[in-house]
Amino acid sequence: MRRVEDGFLTDHAWANWDVGLRLNTSAPVGTFYHEPLRDAERIVGLAWGTGITPFRSMAREIVAGSLEVRLLLLYGSSDETHMLFYEELKQLEAQSEGRVRVVHVLSCEEVTLEGCEQGFITADMMRKYADPSTDSFFVCGPQVMYDFLQGQLEQLDLPRRRVRWEVYGERKDIALQPGLPSPAAGLSYEMIVRQNGDVYRVPARGSESLLVAMERAGIAAPSQCRSGECGFCRSRLAAGDVYIVPDSDGRREADRVYGFIHPCSSYPLSDVEVQVPPAG
Numbered sequence: 001m002r003r004v005e006d007g008f009l010t011d012h013a014w015a016n017w018d019v020g021l022r023l024n025t026s027a028p029v030g031t032f033y034h035e036p037l038r039d040a041e042r043i044v045g046l047a048w049g050t051g052i053t054p055f056r057s058m059a060r061e062i063v064a065g066s067l068e069v070r071l072l073l074l075y076g077s078s079d080e081t082h083m084l085f086y087e088e089l090k091q092l093e094a095q096s097e098g099r100v101r102v103v104h105v106l107s108c109e110e111v112t113l114e115g116c117e118q119g120f121i122t123a124d125m126m127r128k129y130a131d132p133s134t135d136s137f138f139v140c141g142p143q144v145m146y147d148f149l150q151g152q153l154e155q156l157d158l159p160r161r162r163v164r165w166e167v168y169g170e171r172k173d174i175a176l177q178p179g180l181p182s183p184a185a186g187l188s189y190e191m192i193v194r195q196n197g198d199v200y201r202v203p204a205r206g207s208e209s210l211l212v213a214m215e216r217a218g219i220a221a222p223s224q225c226r227s228g229e230c231g232f233c234r235s236r237l238a239a240g241d242v243y244i245v246p247d248s249d250g251r252r253e254a255d256r257v258y259g260f261i262h263p264c265s266s267y268p269l270s271d272v273e274v275q276v277p278p279a280g
């Protein structure tokens with residue numbers, strides 16, 4: 001696990017976790033998988049860094065015979081030392097009888113490894129290896145890659161249903177988000193949390209989601225996707241103003257009208273009060 005300066009989980013993990021520690025985690029959730037009624041027979045996986053993990057699972061299932069689909073993977077890394085599962089992917093490719101193909105794309109200046117592309121995953125590169133008229137495109141990686149790929153995928157003029165984006169958690173550096181009132185991210189507010197008959201008063205940084213503010217204060221708030229999509233953290237905003245990231249606003253229309261928010265994608269613009277369901 002790479003440490004992120006002033007990060008939420010990684011700082012804590014590096015300071016407190018030892019090798020051998022056992023953790024309880026939730027099971028995987030979401031819709032980032034091949035659905036034959038929805039997706040094409042070939043998936044083009046666009047991955048960067050640890051975004052390779054869902055495609056590694058798909059490649060394993062293809063080789064095991066439990067997933068009937070072909071996988072073309074364009075996998076970006078900054079250089080050879082950052083290519084994850086290189087040997088394993090090579091082996092899966094060899095065992096797949098042509099159903100899995102992996103193309104490594106390295107952004108460093110000099111690429112010596114045979115068969116690798118140099119640069120970034122562009123529309124031209126996708127046209128070179130994939131067939132935009134039939135393939136489904138699955139994207140998994142960091143936010144910066146998504147920002148870049150939005151423009152590249154638009155050039156392919158794909159129908160929406162043939163592009164799937166894995167959610168990546170809360171926005172990093174919300175201060176850079178267009179539309180956020182500029183001083184908001186640097187300020188800190190008070191948040192009143194009502195849950196199960198208890199009332200908590202906790203600080204809430206303008207630069208972090210309300211979900212993170214609750215977790216920093218040790219409040220067990222429900223969450224799953226942490227990206228505004230699943231609705232698992234759905235809470236009522238009883239008072240105050242929040243900024244909701246438009247790309248991560250997965251609320252139903254009725255919830256918007258009746259004052260419900262998803263704390264994982266809501267950032268305080270004032271002191272706020274929320275009614276939060278119990279976790280679990």
Ligand code: FES
Nearest residue numbers: 224226228231233
């Ligand atoms: S955790 Fe999924 S919407 Fe908040």
